[in-house]
Amino acid sequence: MKKTVFLVVISSFALSIAAHSFFLSEWANGRYMTGNGDGIAQMVIFKSFLYEQYKNGHLFYSYSFGLGGGIYSQLGYYFTTSFVFIASIGVVVIMQLLSLVGPADTLFWAQASVFISVIKLALIILITTFVFLHMTKNKLAAFTGAAIYGMSIIYFRHTVFWEFFSDTMLWLPLLVWGAEKIIREKRPGLFITACTITLFNNFYFAYINLLFIVIYVLFRWLIRFGQEESRWIQFRIFAISCLISFGISAVSFVPAVYGFLNNLRPAYDQPINLYDFTDNILFSSRTVVLPAIFLLFLFVVSFYKNKMFCLFASISGLLMLLHFSPLAASAFNGFSAPQNRFEYLLSFTIGGAVAAGLSQFKHIKRKEIVFSSLLVLLLYFVNIQDKEVDLSVVMNWRMLILLFVTIMIFIIVRINYEKTYLLLHGCILVTAILVANMYQQYVLSEGSEIQSVSKHYLTSNEYDGEEQRALLQKIKKDDGADPYTRIDWMNGVRNNTPLIQNFNGFSVYSSILNQNLLLFYWKDLEIDMGRESVSRYATMGDRANLYSLLYGKYYMTEKKDEDDVPYGFQKMAESQHYVVYKNNHILPFVRTTKTVFSEKDLNKEPVLAREHAMLEGIVLENPDEKVKPPQVSDLLKETKVKTKGASYKNDVLNVSAEKGGIDLIPDETIAAEGDYYVHFYLKSLAKDQFFNLQVNDYVTSRKSNQSIYKTGIYDLTIRVPKTEKISIRLPKGEYALKNVKLYQEDYQTLKKATLSTASTAKMNWERNKLSISLDNKNGDRYMVLPIPYEKGWEVTVNGQKQAIQKANYSFIGFNLEKGENDIQLVYYPPYFKETLIVTIISLAVGIWYSMRKKKLGF
The missing domain is CATH 2.60.120 (Jelly Rolls)
Incomplete structure (x- = not known):
């Protein structure tokens, strides 16, 4: 067994390196395995950002994420609890301690992407091999089937464009193995572990994986491997195991799901078709290209006597049909807009079918060889006649040659199986490697312009230039290192520029955001961002009142856009291409007031009146006492x-x-x-x-x-x-x-607020705790802070817990006491304390339940 494990480990890594040949050669030439869209706009940025957050002990909240936000709730969809990323952090920390690498910035993560992918793919092949070996008892067949799954084109598509997508391919085989343990042995330990890891790692793909497991178990109940498999006992064990898994993962899963539910995204209102057969999965699909060996096996009738082959072939047939259904794509995407992200499930079942077929290959009849080969050739011939087929994936008919070579070897090996069976395995593996590298080159690198992601680009002014950083350093020097200062600067349409260049900005790009902030932009203040999007916010629409209210001290722009500089900002620095302006009407970070306005009263007023209300006092949803809204005339x-x-x-x-x-x-x-x-x-x-x-x-x-x-x-x-x-x-x-x-x-209200507001508050913000000391001499009733309102914040004033209110539409406000106020604001992820207790209890129950089943002999 040790020899087998060692051999599979070495083979998995060798295969993974071969499958990455193209991107490894690109890396040597200064080009990287990450997308020129979300890859460099989100993936490498969030990894760099979270690495610094975790390294400095900032586990829960960041003032620098957009206008401020919880890390668990708003980045849980990405890397916050990704085991692959957490393991990467550990390795990078060790390498930095040994002075083997420099700063873990965005360039570093772009450079490291191909090596992380090599390790990840090797682990996918390794884990899947032992899952298939458990089911087929054939080492070589299991390894080849696992390679089909791991080296599928969707792995490389997901890894390049949305790196964390492919992490789920690690946990899917473990889930299936765990399900088999329950079905065959009634032992839930592995399933609980795999299900917990899946839920903890990423809630979105946990949904897809668990949906697949339901399908898998239903098929397993129809295709039973033994009569002793009791469906009722299995159902009971699955139900209990799932409840335990959800409980153990609660501390991660619940805050992430809360963040998703607290996001704001309009319902998809376009019609969704039941089926759309325009995609060609033999030649030109961007998500799945069926291996020739799988099609050859699919038409071998005798293989269906093997329960494992019948199982995986049947599920593959269903998933192929679902691939052509926009409605199914919507269902797998949480019944939102159709997205083809679930095809890795099909790649897994195809790998399983290939593994099962290879384990039975020596029993195939020669007439079945001829029948299957002719059918597959006919299928390819019919498809290649389709004028709408995009041959960019096969490029110069190279894939067609591979397909015909596979069919020829398929025939030859069966004629003399004992001497040539290794040839078939070798052909399958070589074909998978070649297809993977062709897909990387022609579809990803050239077709999607991934080749533009280079060291030169990532250090240029188009992304993160020295000229821009030099001006940002001048700002920090001028500001006296105020840790709360916000700078409105965005490089082109890159909303995550503040995270790239390490400053507090006004923009962010993430699939999950605080809905209160989105409403603040879209409806409450109607702030135009320069670009309509559901997953971004940016700038303050060049409106001086809002910059002053949200502690926006500086405005940086390209010289060609100087006409849009907000009112009251004065030029303070410039370089060859850029210029910086400073706000002359900045308001303090901590503001207190006696004047209260009602949101409901302001709903009928123009947004300018709402700005004035925030400058004159505080806007609350349901205040006990209120004053009339400011009046603004329509001209x-x-x-x-x-x-x-x-x-x-x-x-x-x-x-x-x-x-x-x-x-x-x-x-x-008019003035x-x-x-x-x-x-x-x-x-x-x-x-x-x-x-x-x-x-x-x-x-x-x-x-x-x-x-x-x-x-x-x-x-x-x-x-x-x-x-x-x-x-x-x-x-x-x-x-x-x-x-x-x-x-x-005319900005008279802003000028008045600037002159009349003087803060004497002392602040200290460490990790997730903000301490404020204030002498409320004026007897003001409320304090308002430019920190976004979201669940998780708790406040005590002079030791007494206070309710945090949503103030100024999207920010934190709370009651003050007369005289000295010792204020403690603490942030934890939503329901963190409650879910931590549930996690601990569920972990204990899970260990007890697994051990109990083991003692009972299951």
Whole structure:
């Protein structure tokens, strides 16, 4: 057994290295195995960010994540509890202690991606080999089947674009092995362990894996390997084991799921078809290409007498049908927009079927060889005649050659099995290696432009340049190392720039965000981000009031965009391509007030009135006492409206020119200083049109009505510096344009707030605990902080626990006492204390239950 384990380990790593040949050669040339989209916009950034957080003991919360957020709840979908990532941290720490590597920044994680993938794939093949060996009792067949699974194209697609996606391929075989242990031996220990790891590691793929296990167990109940397999006993053990697993994983699973449920994403409102057969899984699919050996085995009738082959072939047939169903893709994606992310399940069952077929290969009849070969050749011939087939995956017919070679060897080996059976295994493995490397080169690197992810690009001004970092250092020097200062700077459309360049910013890009903040941007304050998206927020729409309220001291931009600088910001530094401005009207981080406004009263008021309310006091959902909202006048009655290259009637704007719209010309008597706030409802009436909206020099993009990433928000407010004419421009098309309103902001309210507010608070923020000492001499009733409101925060004032209120639509507020106030704010992930108790108890129960079953002889 030791010899077998050693041989499988060596073989798995050798196979994994061979499967990564293309990306290893790319690494040697300074190009990396990570996507040029989410790969460098999220994956390497979050790994670098979380590495520093964990290394410094910041396990629960980060003020630097966007406007601030919980790590478990908002990054649990990514790497927060990923065992592969946690193991990587351990290795990197050791390597840094030995001075083998430098800082673990984004460049480091991009460079390390191929080596992490090599190890991960080797482990997938290793684990799956022993799972299949447990079922087939044939070492070589088990290893080859495991290789089919591990080296499937979806592994490389997932690893390159969304690295943590492929982690789940490690846990799926363990789940199946655990299920078999319950079915055959009534022993739940392995299943509890595998299920707990899956739930702890990633809640999203735990859902997909457990959905598959339900399908697997149902098929196993139909295809029983022995008469002693009692379904009722199995059901009882599965139910108890799942409950225990959920309990053990509760401390990780519950906060992550809470974060997912507390996210805000509009319901997918497009029709979802039952089936769509346009994808070609023989040649050109981007997620699964069926191995020729699997198809050859599929048509060997005698193989179906083998229970394992029948099981895996049957499930594969079902999953192939589901691959062609957008409705199934939606179901596997939590009944949201269809996403083909579950095909690794099909790759696993295909590997299982191949392993079972190889273990039975010597019993195949020659006439079955001929029948199967002819059918598969006919299938390929029919598909290759399809003019719509994209041959970019096979490139120069190389895959077709491999397919025919496989069929020939399939025939030859059966004629003289004893002498040539190794040839078939070798052909399958070599074919899988070649397909994997061709897919990496032609589909991923060249087809998806992964080759652009290089050291040169990752250290350039387009991503993370020295010129930008030098200016950021000047800001920190000017600021006196204030740890709470926020800088509005984003490199192009990279919302995670603050995480890359290590400063507190106003932007973030993540699939899961605090819904209170998203509502703050989308509805409460109608802050335009320059780019419509459900998974991002950015900037403050160049609105000076909001920067001051949220401790935004600095504004950095490219010199070509200097016209958009917010009011009251003064130039303080510049370089060849960039310029930095400093806010002259900054408000203190800690603000106290007696004046209270009601959200409900402000709902009917324009967003400018809401800004004024936050500057004058605090806005609460249900205050005991309140004052009337500030009043802001609509200037549209004093404004001329003219069309340009368009017609405007009955709230419909029909743009006939390449770029047209309307002009708003305010009365000349309106004061010159300050800004305009232009509000309107805008929606494209085209079925599918992405477009840019331009208001004077300000440009923002809007998603197509069919996009799964559109916000469904059409009420916009755009800040425009004072000017004689406000031009709203759109590309040719038809739009719903209504509720146009115009307001002026002279910033007197901001100036008054700046002059009248002086904070005497002393603060100390260590990890997840913020301590504030304040002498409330004015007898103010409330304190408000620019820290986002979310579940997990607890506050005590002078030792007494207080309720945290949602203040200013999305931030923390609470009651104060007269005189001295000793305030302690502590953050833990949602339900952390309760779930930690559940985890400990469930772990004890799980150990007892597994040992009890073992003592009973199961």
